Amino acid sequence: MVAPAWIGFALFVVTMPAHLLLEQADSLALAAVTLALIGGAYIGFGAADGRRSVFWSELAVALVFGAAAVAGLLWHWVALPLGLALHALWDLAHHNAVRLARVPHWYIPFCVVFDLMAAAFLVLLCTR
Template identity: 45%
Template sequence: MPTTAAATPSGFTHRQLRAPLIWGVVFGVLQAASPLAFFWLDPATVYALGLTLIAAVYVGFAVADGRRHVLVVETVVASVFVVAAACAELGSAWLIVAGLAGHGCKDLWQHRTGFVAGTRWWPPFCVTVDWVAAALIAVTLTAQLLPT
């Protein structure tokens, strides 16, 4: 069986993952560049807002899923990312990198387990967005282009 036909644990084939991963890279780059669109705001503020919006998407998926325990878990997880974003706004921008990387890990877990029903293409897309943005922001911070 060719590599493109191999199934992943979530039931996707590698070929079906191609589009979410490509679009994830595109949106990850846009996420990293998002402070340019909101030039009047501090970049840490823009990234903090983005992290909270990204985390909140799963609350919507949990509502659509309809199971109470899924809604509780996803709300708690989203709350952790909101707190991380708030701390990053007041402290180090590296917390945004950690938050995005951590959210990517959460997305990977979601992709592997299917904890929230009906999200087939979203976790691979979102893990790619999160990790690409985290990597680009880390490079920017390392290059001292953003305040740490």
Template identity: 40%
Template sequence: MSVAVEQSTSEAGHSHGQSIFARRPFLTAVLVGVGSLAPHFFLSPQASLGFSAVLIGLIAGIYFGFAVTRGSPRDQFVEFNVSGAFAVAGMIGLLVAPIVLPLTYFGHALWDLAHHNRWKLPLVSIPQWYVPWCVIIDVIVGAGLILLWRANGIL
């Protein structure tokens, strides 16, 4: 099989068109944001804190994935370290001060906006739809955690 045929076959196996997230970013962001809050209604306070800490680490790590697949070594260094900082903030929220967790989600929304690149920052290229998509999720989760945890006496 020639290289061109192999490449074509390989691409055909992975070419499913644009994702539902890219086609409907606002709707899917709201659904993912609300869906990310749903488990908190069933978790103990400590488990809710833990889930929030893990989720912010996961969310922040996605940018490192973009850097690995699209970025320079500098981009990878920046995104790895920023993802690590969000993970540390998540641990501080889990172990020291719960209010740090929702504030970390709001902080991540600002990091998302930095990638929109209207400020001409030298950051890894992100799909245009992803930035507002992630901002919506971060704000929903951050605000939802504040409301839910205040009602449950966590904050």
């Protein structure tokens, strides 16, 4: 599963420079949209899984990531990298999980690498 991790890193390298071109408020808005979208990916995995309880669980957790995105905009920027780091943990929770949505094995390392790199980048960007 090395290739998906490298693809996650490549996606990070390609997308994060946009934050350097934006004003901080716009950069945080982009990060919030990103967090909400990647949190929402699991809604699709939950729907594809076919188990109603899994779908509702994934939807509930996606709403938590959406709330973290809003909190990053309205409360404090730190909610955004925290949400990304927590999303990486959520990705890892799906590795060989029985009661969570079935996720393609390639997606987990891909997303963990992107989430953690993006979280660290946002911390560095907002504390400089």
